[in-house]
Amino acid sequence: MTPPQEKFILYPYASWFFALAILITWVGFSTTYFARLGASTVYHHIHGATAGLWIALLIVQPLLYKYGKLKLHRKLGWIASIILVPLLVLGGLKMIQMMIQRQDFYPPGEVYRLSFIDFYSLIQFLLFFGLSLYHGKCIHLHARYMACTILTLLPPAITRLLFFIPFLDTFTKTLNVSFACVEITLLILIWDDKRNGSFRKPYFFALVIFGLLHLLMNYAGGWAFWKSLMDGYAG
Template identity: 25%
Template sequence: MEDSSAKVNRAKKIRFEKSGYYFIGLVAIMILGFWPTYFSKYFDGTANFNLYFHFHFMMASLWIGLLIVQPILIKKKKLAIHKQIGKLSFIILPLFIISVILLKHHQIGGKVAQGLGASLWLQLKDIIIISVMYTIAIVNKNNIQIHARAMIATGIVFIEPTLGRFIILTVLSEPNFILGLGITVAIMYTLIISLIIMERKQTSGRWVFPLLLLIFMAFHYLIFNQVSFPLWDSFAKWFAELPIT
């Protein structure tokens, strides 16, 4: 009976070493999401993007590339190469965060408009979640169960901006940011909750996805309710007026 039970538990485990193949799907979503406003511009000759956008796109692409390659290397038992490539994350992640900050600052254009503080939650969400999950992954680099889940969580962060753009710009009959974001969030929550349910009987690392969901929910509450407060508005004003872009 014990052997049979063990086989059932193994069958229910998520095969994290296969996650790289799933993240290839994220590349497809990224192309679909950014096709109307980025890729298509190179075909009709209207591409006029600034350096900040290119920098951000490059860093995001490199991170997704890591999420694809690293699990495949684990699956193929290329552990030495996996560790060497993993060191690049110490460079790519900080540069990705910098790219998010610079792009948002450039988009603001130094204008302190009403609701600026509330508008910053969207970018802060991505920075905080990917930073927290990456920190968890690195602290637990020798615990594959926690490390793998946390790195997958950093990839889930990219679903919202890519899938959201596709839904808002292509699926909806008219662009509607709140509606499109709501649909995207519902899909993401379904994915994360499904992972939580699949892992409910695991003994190691199953807290990672519930933590991810809680952080997402906290930020989405702030975003959908356009929450702000004087101290945060002051920070937003200070940020907008910084001479960095």
């Protein structure tokens, strides 16, 4: 079966860009996770494995589409919907709970800001994933929303990667720059759409969602109601 001709226009090198996301993740977590595998809990491993498998899936899916393996493309998509996505989200929720329970290992109050980012990001991931399924019959929207799910997973890795840059010497600096990197990426994608004569909503919508998180995360750690809510969640 020959795939639709439009696939040759829409991101023929998408798999390479998603592979770059794997590399960023590996380097970013090289010292905090991969170098200390034996000291990590099974929940850390499940969370890391599901996030890695999700990125790997998005490397494979464009190739399957490109070479006309649409049946396998859809099958893997539904398997991911039923198994991988729930495991990724549940693993993320467990990691948040464990982080708050172990807040003595973090700078004072930092877990509340991080838990806000993590909860927001999980909702954001599900939103982009749900929209990609809803627009499954429109490859232009489906592919763009799927790409946004990868951008949702990247800030933790980028934040750790930025610590290798000497003048980014605080967590707040690296955290803000990591989100700026995602926002710049979205602006480039919006520009690329415009350059090709079309304006599609997914990247602009994602830019608004990421921008709101970027703004709120700098204040969420001081919200009394959020601290109380997270203490209850941890308990």
